[in-house]
Amino acid sequence: MSRILDALRPAYARAWVRIRGNMRVKTWLLWEVVLPTIFMASVIYAYHNLDAPRIFIGFVVVGTMMMNFWFNVLWGMGNVLYWEKETGNLEVYLLSNRPIYMLLLGMALGGMLNTGIRSLAILLIGILVFGAEFNAAGLLPATLVFLLTLAALYSLGLMFSSLHLVYGRKGIRINEVLGDPISFLSGQYYPISVFPTLLQAVASLLPLTIGLDGVRRALLLGEGMENLYIHLAGLGIMTLILLPLGIWILNRMVEKGRRDGRLIMRWL
Amino acid sequence: METAIKTIDLVREFKTSKGVFRALDGVNLEIPSGMIYGLLGPNGAGKTTLIRILSTLLLPTSGDAYVGGYHVVREASKVRSIINLVSGGERPGYGILTTRENLIYYAMLYGYSRREAERRVEEVSQLIGLDEFMNKRLNELSTGMVQKYSLARGLLNNPRILFLDEPTLGLDVENARSIRRLIRRLVDEGYIETILLTSHYMHEVEELCDRVAIIHRGRIIEEGTVEELKERVSSHVIYELTLQGSNGNLDFLRELDSVIGYKVRLSNVPGEARLRIIMAYEDISRVISLLERKMYRVRRIVRDEISLEDVFLKLVGRGLDE
C-alpha cells in the first residue's frame, strides 16, 4: 500500500501544483466559465428561435461542459510538457528518478479537477438560468461514460505531449488544427446525425463524440446500461490502446532526448 | 581516498548540420570524494556536456563514467538517487507559486509526504538562508535569490554528490560571493560529500576548489590542486602591462620565443588596455621594444604573481574568456 502511495506521489505533487497555481490566476473565471456560458447562451437562443424541443437546452449544456475537457487536454497537457522542458523542470523531474508518465498523470488529474469545477459551474448555470432538464435515472450510466471519456481523452493528451516534445513550439499548431475542428466534429452543439455518413463515421472514432453521445443519451433520454454498453466498450478499448501507446511513445521520446541531446537544447 | 567520480575515455558527439561535432574527446578523470572539484574551461569547452552525462541526462557516445561507483548508463537510476544538479542562470519551477510551494513540490518528487516535505523544505531554507523570500512568488525573485532557491532545491534529496554548472553565472559580485561561501560550507560542514562545479571564472575556482581540471575543446589538458597547477608554471615569468595606442592584433608577440601566451583586457580608462603576458624566461625588454615598434605606448609594467589563469594561458596560449 505504501509502495503504491509512494509511486503516486509525483502525480499528486504535480496535481497539487496545478490546482494551487490555478486558484491563484483569477482570469480562468472569464475564459472557462463566462465565455463558454455566453456561447452556450447564444446557441440555446438560436435553438429557441428555431422552435427546437426543450431537450436541446440540456443537449447544449452537456456539450459545453464536456468540450471544456477537450480544450484542457490540448492546452493543459501537450504544450505544458513542452513548457516544462523549456524551463528546465523536466530535467529536474527526470533527476528525481520518477517515471515521466506520473508527471503527466499529475497534470491530467489537476486539469480534470480544475476543469471539473468549471464544468460544474456551467452545469449549474445551465439548470438554474436556462432551465435545462435532466433525467435523474441516467446519472449513474452518464457518470460512467463520462469517466471513461476522460480516461480516453487524457490518454490522447499523453500522446499529444510527446508530439509537443518533438515539435517544440510548432506543437502549438497541432492544438490549433485539432481544437475547433474536433469540437465541431464531435457535435458540441448539435447531433452528429446532421453530418453526411462519411463524416459521421470519422467522427464516431473520436472519444469525445462517443462520450458526448453516451452522456446525452443517459442524461437526456434516460437510457440505461443496456443501451450504453457499446459506448462504454468503445471508450474502454480506446483507453486500453491509447494509454500504453502514449506511455511507450513518451518513454521513447525521453530516451531519444538523452541520446540526441535534445533535452538540453532549449531552443530546439 | 575514495573515488567519487571516474570517467574513462568518455566521448560525446553531436550531429549538427555541419557534420559530427565532438564535444568531449576522450575525457579521463578521477575525482576523489570529500572535496570541491572544479572543472574550468572556456565557452564551449564541454563542461556542461560532461556534467549532463555524469548526471544521467545525456548519454555518452562511447566510454564509461561512474558516479559514486555506479555506471551512469547501466545504473542510471542508482546514480540519480545519490546526486543532484543545479544549473546557474536557470529558473526551474512554477512562477506563480511561492518559493516554499515550489520546494515542497520538488521535495515530494523525492518521496517525502506532504508533511515531511514541509519539514525538509524548512530545514534546507534555514541552511541556505531563504527565509525572507520563502513566501515570494518565484517570478518575483531576483537572479541572486533564484540561485539560492536552486541551490536549496539541489539539497532536498540529501545528495552525496552535487553537480553545480556555473553556479554564479550572471550574478553580481556580492551575490556570487555569498553563493561561493554557501558552497564551501556545504562541503566543510558535511552536508554534501563531493561537489563538482564548472566555471569559467578563474578566481572562483582558485578560491573554492580543492582540485581542478582544465578542459579545453573536449579534452582535459591539466589536472591537480590549485597549488600543483601553479607549480607547473612557477618557472615562468608573468607581467601585466598597461598599453595605449594602436588597437589591433597583438599576435606579433608570438614571434618572440619567450612568449608562451597572452591575454588582453580593456581597462576602464578609455583607449587603454591591459596585457597579461606569460613568458618562459625573463624577456620583458624585448617585449616592450616590440610593442613600441608597433606603435603601442607602454604606461605601466608590473611583474605579477602566478595565478590559475596563467596556467590556462600557458596551456592554451590565450585567455579563458577570449
Ligand SMILES: Nc1ncnc2c1ncn2[C@@H]1O[C@H](COP(=O)(O)OP(=O)(O)OP(=O)(O)O)[C@@H](O)[C@H]1O
Ligand atoms: N545538443 C547539442 N547539439 C549540438 N551541439 C551541442 C549540443 N550540446 C552542446 N553542443 C556543442 O558542444 C560544445 C560543448 O558545449 P557545452 O555546453 O558542453 O560547453 P560548456 O563548456 O558548458 O560551455 P559554456 O561555458 O558556454 O557553458 C559546444 O560547442 C556546443 O555548441
Ligand SMILES: [Mg+2]
Ligand atoms: Mg555550459
